[in-house]
Amino acid sequence: AQSVTQPDIHITVSEGASLELRCNYSYGATPYLFWYVQSPGQGLQLLLKYFSGDTLVQGIKGFEAEFKRSQSSFNLRKPSVHWSDAAEYFCAVGGIQGAQKLVFGQGTRLTINP
Amino acid sequence: GAGVSQSPSNKVTEKGKDVELRCDPISGHTALYWYRQSLGQGLEFLIYFQGNSAPDKSGLPSDRFSAERTGGSVSTLTIQRTQQEDSAVYLCASSSRTEANYGYTFGSGTRLTVV
Numbered sequence: 082a083q084s085v086t087q088p089d090i091h092i093t094v095s096e097g098a099s100l101e102l103r104c105n106y107s108y109g110a111t112p113y114l115f116w117y118v119q120s121p122g123q124g125l126q127l128l129l130k131y132f133s134g135d136t137l138v139q140g141i142k143g144f145e146a147e148f149k150r151s152q153s154s155f156n157l158r159k160p161s162v163h164w165s166d167a168a169e170y171f172c173a174v175g176g177i178q179g180a181q182k183l184v185f186g187q188g189t190r191l192t193i194n195p
Numbered sequence: 196g197a198g199v200s201q202s203p204s205n206k207v208t209e210k211g212k213d214v215e216l217r218c219d220p221i222s223g224h225t226a227l228y229w230y231r232q233s234l235g236q237g238l239e240f241l242i243y244f245q246g247n248s249a250p251d252k253s254g255l256p257s258d259r260f261s262a263e264r265t266g267g268s269v270s271t272l273t274i275q276r277t278q279q280e281d282s283a284v285y286l287c288a289s290s291s292r293t294e295a296n297y298g299y300t301f302g303s304g305t306r307l308t309v310v
Contacts, residue, residue: 122303124304125238127298182251183240183299185230185238188237
């Protein structure tokens, strides 16, 4: 069955430090991959997506992610985090059986230390 | 509208009562989804509508849950005889089938509390 694993439930980094959030997926073909961010009390906002082509994709708010087929990974990165980046981050995989239903990971909660 | 609108934003109901949650998708988006987010959990798929096709109901947790989408636009998720374990945030999303636009737009959700 298709699945998404986000190994880190909670990560704390200092403001200005670099960030990497891990995402591993299980899917039989090249998937559609997404990262979403959820601020407290808010819905989910799309940060970036990968369909095909260049494996390094740029998103909003200075985030990027790299698709590595050999590792079944799609890790999210940011060179320098800001206090406003504190939120819950969800990785998702789609394209399952021709449908657009997305399967989400359990999320990683990011805390920023001043 | 400009975004996905959900109402109400908060709902407190007594155990055993029925509730209806509403979702207005982005105009022109043919696909509509319902997900459930329980406290500290990821997103659990409930149901998916795509155009005039039969909905994918594979995620509905029990027969107390149902959803409809009228006129290819507004959707209502109904939970009958609510239980305390139904307490969660119910999120609606819509999307276009065009690959360039593929990717959900979520509403802000309805927080349901069953007491």
